[in-house]
Amino acid sequence: MSKWIEGKVVGKKRWTERLFSLQVAASSLTFVAGQFARLALPAAPGSEEAMLGRPYSFVNPPDGAAHEFYFNVLPEGPLSPRLAALEGDDSVWLLDRANGFFCVAELPDAAALWCLATGTGLGPYLSILRTEEPWEKFERVVLVHAVRHAADLSYGDVIAGIAAARPGRFAFAPFVSREPHKGALSGRIPDAVRDGRLEAWTRVPLTAENAHAMLCGNPDMVRDMQEVLEQRGMRRHRRREPGHFTLETYW
Ligand SMILES: Cc1cc2nc3c(=O)[nH]c(=O)nc-3n(C[C@H](O)[C@H](O)[C@H](O)COP(=O)(O)OP(=O)(O)OC[C@H]3O[C@@H](n4cnc5c(N)ncnc54)[C@H](O)[C@@H]3O)c2cc1C
Known part of the structure; x- marks a missing residue:
């Protein structure tokens, strides 16, 4: 069974009003280039699931010091505006296993x-x-x-x-x-x-x-x-x- 691990935001880049990259320290999570992680934040109170998660591709090579994700903000989307609002040292959760065959x-x-x-x-x-x-x-x-x-x-x-x-x-x-x-x-x-x-x-x-x-x-x-x-x-x-x-x- 996969479980959530807590990562820390260690870097953030705002490319445009809508385009962001986040660097996340979560050293126990390994992956193969081309795979994606599942990033999550706690869901709103009363939600069925405790965590609100979405898939995001790894941008860094597997030997990078921190994981990096590149995403655009969908203003009406439940997760991407919240990810863009994170700052250094904030917590973000990742499933402990990477997925995908785009390798x-x-x-x-x-x-x-x-x-x-x-x-x-x-x-x-x-x-x-x-x-x-x-x-x-x-x-x-x-x-x-x-x-x-x-x-x-x-x-x-x-x-x-x-x-x-x-x-x-x-x-x-x-x-x-x-x-x-x-x-x-x-x-x-x-x-x-x-x-x-x-x-x-x-x-x-x-x-x-x-x-x-x-x-x-x-x-x-x-x-x-x-x-x-x-x-x-x-x-x-x-x-x-x-x-x-x-x-x-x-x-
Ligand atoms: C395998 C996989 C890998 C992914 N990797 C990335 C990634 O690296 N970077 C990334 O930005 N997104 C990626 N996505 C999309 C991402 O998981 C989210 O759907 C997206 O960030 C929006 O999340 P949300 O909760 O704000 O809105 P959601 O409710 O998930 O999406 C709202 C609507 O926005 C549209 N949408 C979703 N993603 C995008 C997008 N990237 N660009 C434009 N419109 C979109 C769709 O019409 C969708 O119905 C990936 C999706 C999959 C399936």
């Missing part, structure tokens, strides 16, 4: 790994790409991050660090949909795959012969990308039936 060990071999994210779906890739695993398994790695406004392009320093550590093997493609932004693609990821703009930008083919794609974040992007990839003859990957893409939806 490199679950992927079949391919020449290139494509990591596609909307919004806070960037998180698990920042954990994965700061381990050795993807670099031992794939020759090239592409990271695609789609947001509405340029200010939502968080973690630029971490992404620059990954690029510097892997010269010639890493490509980053940011997308900004609601305003023009120099150095970013415009529009939505699925459209830019359909019309060839994304492969032209990264110079890495996104094909069944060459690539495995991971899709994370907004369920509309995941559904539309799934359709685009299937039109290219790519299949969802299952343990028993190896395929070409793996997905994780956040809601």
Whole structure:
């Protein structure tokens, strides 16, 4: 049976009014890059459950000193505004076991790994790409991050660090949909795959012969990308039936 362990907030970053990262010390909790924790705060009095919990992907690599979570505040949501209001040394609870199969060990071999994210779906890739695993398994790695406004392009320093550590093997493609932004693609990821703009930008083919794609974040992007990839003859990957893409939806 899983149980709650008490962690302490040891760091907090406010990227925008709606986007936050929390660093939480909870050293007994271990995980594999790509997995998620369940974060919780005490539920309102009279609730059925004592704790109000939600899943959040680990952003830090597994050997990090503190765990890090990147989330947006849903103003009407019961938990995310409360998480954003936490300050240093406040308590936050975590289930004592990490979960999920959105991990490199679950992927079949391919020449290139494509990591596609909307919004806070960037998180698990920042954990994965700061381990050795993807670099031992794939020759090239592409990271695609789609947001509405340029200010939502968080973690630029971490992404620059990954690029510097892997010269010639890493490509980053940011997308900004609601305003023009120099150095970013415009529009939505699925459209830019359909019309060839994304492969032209990264110079890495996104094909069944060459690539495995991971899709994370907004369920509309995941559904539309799934359709685009299937039109290219790519299949969802299952343990028993190896395929070409793996997905994780956040809601
Ligand atoms: C496996 C998994 C991993 C997750 N990891 C993260 C993560 O790393 N970071 C993160 O921000 N969220 C993540 N989520 C979503 C997260 O668990 C919460 O749902 C979210 O933080 C909102 O919580 P809430 O209690 O405030 O509102 P909820 O009642 O949970 O959600 C209210 C509504 O907000 C929408 N919504 C939920 N999550 C998001 C989101 N991230 N962006 C935009 N709209 C959303 C949905 O329409 C949902 O019905 C993950 C979800 C899953 C299933």
